[in-house]
Amino acid sequence: MTTFSSEWLKLREAADIKARNREVSNALSARFAQRNEVSVVDLGSGTGSNLRATAPLLPNLQTWTLVDHDSALLDSARRALSSWADTAQPHADYAAGLTLTKGYATIHVHFLQCNLASDLHTALSQRVDLVTASALFDLVSADFVRAFAHAIADRRAVFYGALTYNGIQRWQPHRPTDSQMTSAFHRHQLGDKGFGPALGPMASAHLADQFRLNGYLVLEGESPWQLSRNDRMLIDELVRGHAMAVAETGAVDIKTIEAWVKVQRTGAETGHTDIYAVPT
Ligand SMILES: C[S@@+](CC[C@H](N)C(=O)[O-])C[C@H]1O[C@@H](n2cnc3c(N)ncnc32)[C@H](O)[C@@H]1O
Structure with missing residues (x-):
């Protein structure tokens, strides 16, 4: 199973928030605008970044269930959310969670x-109005997406999937080996990340198809990272992550990978797609 460090998730959070597609997030916000409260499940929650980005779009009374297989990330989420909130009150039974206030929201x-x-x-056993996830779906298989869309439709819940990698990766300055590296990276993306053969860059298209097949209206929008010199650390980590993934495939020789890593990048574009799906 793929693991993610809390440092990596922290490093990408600002770029993720900036990248989110406004048309898609506005549609989500409008859907719940007449409601006082909402119950949300966040799948593959990591350190809680999706809650921090999505809570401002939702009614003032919110109940979130953060789901992850990695208990260390759930502990990091508890800490990160407590510092993000204006106030944080652990529940009497520590394991049961936290109550946060942030602005007008509880x-x-x-x-x-x-x-x-x-x-x-x-994960979906409670009553739920909104199921959401960010930066998760490129890890999952076509079978998972099929079962997932069906399970959400059964509950007539709304779905908001942010920041699914869509296969666009451009580097500045461009180098001739970039395309070889990107295609090897995509080969790695299709490997098993714990859900069977992963969809990688095809995940968004599968999500949209499966929700439509279940009678949902679907809105998609691009949410690319547009990284510049100011994002030096994120670019460097992105380069390192690509190199490691490509090395695992054996599709590019080590000398080429080493030379590729040494190129000083001044910018990068990483394509993502956000998706919002509602039952008709
Ligand atoms: C790229 S991270 C995204 C984390 C977070 N949503 C964010 O946007 O920062 C993917 C997350 O999915 C979780 N994950 C991966 N496979 C999982 C599985 N089989 N069950 C539950 N969580 C999983 C990882 O532990 C990680 O927290």
Whole structure:
């Protein structure tokens, strides 16, 4: 199973928030504008970045269940959310979660350690209005997306999937080996990340198709990272992550990878797609 460090998730958070597609997030916000409260499940929550970005779009009374298989990330989420909030009150039973206030919002947060690949139904066992995830779906398989869309439709819940990698990767300055590296990276993306053969850059298209097949209206929008010199650390980590993934495929020789890593990049564009789907 792929693991993610809390340092990497922290490093990407500002770029993720900036990249989110406004048309898609406005549609989500409008959907719940007449409601006082909303219950949300965030799949593959990591350190809680999706809650921090999405909570301002939702009614003032919110209940979130953060689901991840990695207990260390759930602990990081508890800490990161407590510092992000104006106030944070642990529930009497520590394991039960936290109550946060942020601006006018009161947000009850529960944490659930669960492997989504084998136990999606536990993650969706509570009443839920909105199921969301960010930077998750490129890891999952076509079978998972099919079962997932069906499970969401069964509950007539709204779906908001942010920041799914869509296969666009451009580097500045461009080098002739970039395309070889990107195609090897995509080969790595299609490997098993714990859910069976992963969809990688095809995930968004599969999500949109499956939600439409379940009678949902679907809105998609681009949410690319547009990284510049100011994003030096993120670019360097992105380069390192690509090099490691490509090395694992064996599709590019080590000398080429080493030379590629040494190129000083001044910018990068990484394409993502946001998707919002509602039952008709
Ligand atoms: C790229 S990270 C994104 C984290 C967070 N949503 C964000 O935007 O920062 C993917 C997350 O999915 C979680 N994950 C991966 N496979 C999982 C599985 N089988 N079950 C539950 N969580 C999983 C990882 O632990 C990680 O937190």
